[in-house]
Amino acid sequence: MFDEKDLMKNPFQTNKKFQENMMDLMKEESEFERIVKLLTIPAKSGIYLSKIDIKRIGYTIGVDVPVRERREMLKDIFYYSKQMNAMETFLDNLKKFVEDKIYQYRELSESFPKTANIIQEWINKAENLIRLIERMKNELKTLGNIY
Template sequence: MDEKKLSSNPFMTNMKFLENVQEGTEFERILKILTVPSKSGIYISRYDIRELGKSLGVQLPVRERKEMLKDLFIYAKQMDNLKGFIDLLISFVDHRISQYRELQERYPKSSSLMEKWVKKAESLKTFLENMKKEVDIYRNI
């Protein structure tokens, strides 16, 4: 891929991929899972998403969280680093789980409440790990 073209606008060079990203698709479902705390067990803020972007080497404009994540997925796919991006997401989820565990230790009365969030976050981690295994299958999208 032409590096100059990619660095000028890294999110719009893979039009075939963007055409497949429509409402109701599997990709939209993944974005919804990641951005809805009651589904994922974690909250990913705009700041967190920007930091994930920096780890990938891209400066993201601040927008709706779902759109920012979509941009990161597209960028990671174009840079052939989707597995690396998913690894970053898994590390982020691990960090949140460790924060929940710390809260459970500090505030034992909140343990049962925190355990529900831990279970959801662990389910998200499993989901992301499975998604990472399937990346090669979706390379031609």
């Protein structure tokens, strides 16, 4: 009755083949793409990186990234920082940005104690992001010694 290709065009169909293909697409996502995605989803990272924030972080390594979608801007900064051997500086500046956000969250929590539980969730996510950035820096140092 329905051609399987037609079913694949409709994402609302609950079709096993469609679900399998979507899972394959998700698996193909690289670690780099997952990191960029994490940085642009506040519910996962605990912070919001605006386009101007991304530009400012880029300026710290001498990159004037054009304004466009935030993911694309971050990809550009990662690319240029690698090309310019400034990845560690970029990661340090990104970590500093996250630490500043955590400081702001703590101030909000103290000023508005009834929001402390909600804000603590954002702090926890941001602290996890800092740990990820630290792991990236350590991997960078390890790989830098190999290459």
